[in-house]
Amino acid sequence: RATDEFIPTFAIEYFLSDSFSIETIAGMAKHDVDGTGALDGVELVDDLRLIPGTVTAKAHFDLGGVKPYVGAGVAYFMFFGEDEGSDLVGLGVTDADLSNEFGFALQAGFDIPLDESGTGLSVDVKRYFIGTDATFSVGDDEIIRTSHDLDPWTISAGVTFTL
Numbered sequence: 402r403a404t405d406e407f408i409p410t411f412a413i414e415y416f417l418s419d420s421f422s423i424e425t426i427a428g429m430a431k432h433d434v435d436g437t438g439a440l441d442g443v444e445l446v447d448d449l450r451l452i453p454g455t456v457t458a459k460a461h462f463d464l465g466g467v468k469p470y471v472g473a474g475v476a477y478f479m480f481f482g483e484d485e486g487s488d489l490v491g492l493g494v495t496d497a498d499l500s501n502e503f504g505f506a507l508q509a510g511f512d513i514p515l516d517e518s519g520t521g522l523s524v525d526v527k528r529y530f531i532g533t534d535a536t537f538s539v540g541d542d543e544i545i546r547t548s549h550d551l552d553p554w555t556i557s558a559g560v561t562f563t564l
Contacts, residue, residue: 403432403449403551410557420462424472426455434486444486446497446535452479453529453555455506472508477501478531478551489537496538504531504551512561519563527555 410428417423430453434446457474480499489497510525529552536546 402437403434403553406430406432410559412559414459420460422459422461422470424457424459424474426457427452443488445489445537446499447484447486448482449480449499450482452481453477454479455527455529457506457508459508461512467511467513469511470509472506474506474508476504476506476529476531478504478529478533480533485537493539494537494544495540496536498536498538500534500536502531502533504529506530519561521561521563523557523559523561525557525559527557529553529555 408428408430410426412424412426414422414424430451432446432449432451433444434449435441436443436445453476455474455476457472459470459472461468461470479501483497483499485494485497506527506529508525508527510523512521512523514521530550531552532548532550534546534548536543538544
């Protein structure tokens with residue numbers, strides 16, 4: 402189980418028409434990963450950093466002020482900086498690694514214009530469908546490799562500016 406985190410993100414959205422856009426989202430999260438089940442409470446991975454680069458196509462609907470949207474796209478989860486968890490160090494583990502992977506993202510949200518200058522509020526929910534392989538090694542010897550479905554939900558809110 403990865404720790405929950407609040408992170409700043411940055412998005413750029415380009416409108417191809419009034420009702421269709423392409424958006425790219427990026428940010429960086431830092432997590433620890435603890436075991437579950439028989440490994441409940443065991444720190445497996447420490448200081449994992451993740452960049453969930455995402456590009457989605459969005460369809461917008463104008464309801465007179467509130468503008469809901471739905472979208473879908475691709476994501477690439479880049480993991481780096483991960484260290485073996487403190488509980489594994491005592492067992493001799495010298496390296497932990499998570500594989501970078503492509504996946505899919507679905508999203509839904511709404512935009513609310515706040516003034517005539519193009520400033521607004523955006524609220525968004527995304528569901529990612531992505532997996533990774535975790536590899537733990539002692540020296541140069543891989544001792545275990547496991548596969549994991551991550552499939553996280555993300556919830557975001559932000560201020561929008563129209564140029």
